[in-house]
Amino acid sequence: MTSASLHPGRGEPLWELRRICKSFPGVRANNDISLRLHAGEIHGLLGENGCGKSTLIKILSGVNQPDSGEIRHRGRVVTLNGPTAARSEGVATVFQEFSLIPQLTVAENIFMGRHPTRAGGLLVDWKAMAAAAHHILEQLAIDIDPQVRVADLSVAEQQLVEIAKALSQEAELLILDEPTTALGQEEIAILHGLLRSIRGRGVSILYISHRLDEVVELVDTVTILKDGCVASRSGETRLAVDDIVSCMIGGGVREHYPKEHNATDQVVLEVRGIRTSERVRDASFDLRRGEVLGLGGVIGSGRTEIARAVFGADRLTGGEVLLDGRPLRLRGPADAIRAGIALVPENRKYDGLFFNFFAGPNITMANIGGVLRGPFFDHGKEDDAATGYIRDLEITPLAAHKFVNLISGGNQQKVLIARWLFREARIVILDEPTQGIDVGAKLAVYRLINALTKAGKSVLLISSDHNELIAMSDRIAIVQHGRVTSVRPAAEVTHAHLVSASGTVHSLHPTTGPAVADLRRVA
Known part of the structure; x- marks a missing residue:
């Protein structure tokens, strides 16, 4: 049995x-749920999308209030009637959806609502704020300039800023909702360390993740939710992936x-020495x-940038892309898309989906001609598709008559894949296709990949989940710089091959004990 080295908190x-x-x-999102969180314990909260995890952590964070039941802090009944009240009780939350303001700096985001002041509180002390933010980032070994705009950071860097923002508070309870979704293996190792x-200093950590192999290595115990109820209480399920999956989906997964x-x-796509101004150098x-050709490497190695170049999102400054032996002119x-190349982007919420549309318009968006009757748009054809x-x-x-931001991440991903099936794309680029979705939804995506390749389509797969990349690829191209x-x-690729491409791509480095222990004193 694999588990964290410390036993669950006592008393x-x-x-x-x-x-x-x-x-x-x-x-009914939460139905008679009871949960005990101990000091010095990392407690995993698991379950498929829609099981009630997000609602529960929003209640603990003061975003939602329960209809019934009670919340106790150190044995005292508390009312968390808003995020401010939760923070005052020592609750810090990193939600799956970023709460950063893109146009503000890293320092401004970290201290949002808590800016240090001078002149008797009349002015913001910008110098002190920048210094404090620098110290926090330094303790986390995050090499990010506190004065840079969040909009200029990568998705992974934004996630690390979110975590720094939460940890800058005097938190007794730290809630992390899918904190490693946008992180690579090195960044995950740093975060887990x-x-x-933090656990060793008596903080209680509630950890939500769909990466089960990662969960069993980190947490002390798990509570599993299903259909809004507790399916397995702390200590009832062994910390092993097979046991957790069986409890989550109601049966074993062979x-x-x-x-x-x-x-x-048959070679359908050739990429010859392509270069762009965005990290791609002679790929x-x-x-x-x-x-299924996997692109392996770490965040920052250029995997996503290669995919964007093949899709025409980043202009080529050298090299060429050939389809069926003929050069493609990729101006955008x-x-x-006209050549039959599709991209399901890493950040589906912001780069792929139209949140104010139902599934129908999202699916037909890339092939409007397929829902025309003569020169006129045919809503009936769109509904049928x-x-x-x-x-x-x-x-x-529900996706037929609900905005896509109101359906689960797994369903959102399938809507995006449906878009390119409707477009009849021959080559589908999947950038982190199972990011932030549950076990059942992941299996659905894997079956879709199989269906695509069985139909003669080709898949370019990018995944930071090394087990997934190795298992679902036929070949893997290692990307470095x-x-x-x-x-x-x-079959010949190992985890070591995938992480060996790190080199100096990312400037994060692990930190240990004493430096990190100073973190709570920064603010």
Whole structure:
């Protein structure tokens, strides 16, 4: 059995939820949930999308109030009637959705609402704020300038700023909702080292993640939710992936990665020495019909930038892309789409989906011609297309008449894939396709990948989940500093190969004990 090195906290809980119930119109999100969180404990909160995890942590964070039940802090009943009240009780939360303001600096975001002041509180002390932010980032070993705008940071760097923002508070309870979604292996190792240090100082940590192998290595105990109820209380489920999956989805999973091998020898896409102004430096590889080619490496190695170049999102400054042996002129994504190349981006929420549309318009967006009747838009054809994909891809029926921001992450991902199926794309680039979605939704995406390759489509797969990348790829191209350093069969690739591309790509370095222990005193 794999578990964290420390045993769960003993004695009275630091925080306790008793028989919490919360309903929204037509949905009972939390149904009689009880949870005990001890000091010096990392407690995993697990379950599929829609099981009630997000509602529960919003209640603990003061965003939502329960319909019934009580919350106790150190044995005292408390009312968390807003985020400010929760923070005053020592609750710090890093939500899955970023709460950063892109146009403000890193320092301004870290101290949002808590700016240090001077002149009797009349003026913001910008110098002190920058120095404090620098110290926090230094303790986290994050090499980010506090004066840089958040909008100019990568997704991974923004996630680290979110964590720094939460940890800058005097927190007794730290809630992390999918904190590693946008992080690579090195950044995850740094974060986990930090969390273990914080746990050692008596902080209670509630940790939510769909990366189960990561969870069992970190947490002390787990509570599993299903359909708004507690399916397994702390200590009832062994800290092993198979046991957790079985409890989460109501049955065993015989294979986590149901890979089908449909690759042929026919080369459909050739990338020859491409360069861009965005990290890509002389990258070359080929992609075969029915193949899943993985791009392996760390965040910052250039994987996403290579995908964007092939999709025409970043202009080529050198090299060429050939489709069926003929050069492609990629002046922008429209050229790639016309050629049958599709991209499901890393950040589906901001780069892929139209939040104020239902599933239908999101699915047909890349192929408006497919829903025209003569020169006129045919809403009936769009509805029929959406209904078909919702049925075939097992997307929630609510997607037909709900904005896509109101459906789960797994359903959102399937809506994006449906868009390119409707477009009849031949080459599908999947950048972190299972990021932030649950076990059941991941299996659905894997089956979709199999269906694509069985139909003769080709897939370019980027994933920071090394197990997933190795299991679901036919071959893997190792990317380092914007170059493809080697291409080999997935069966011959190890975790060491994937992390060896780190070099000096990212300037994060682990920290240890004493330096991190000063963190709570910074603010």
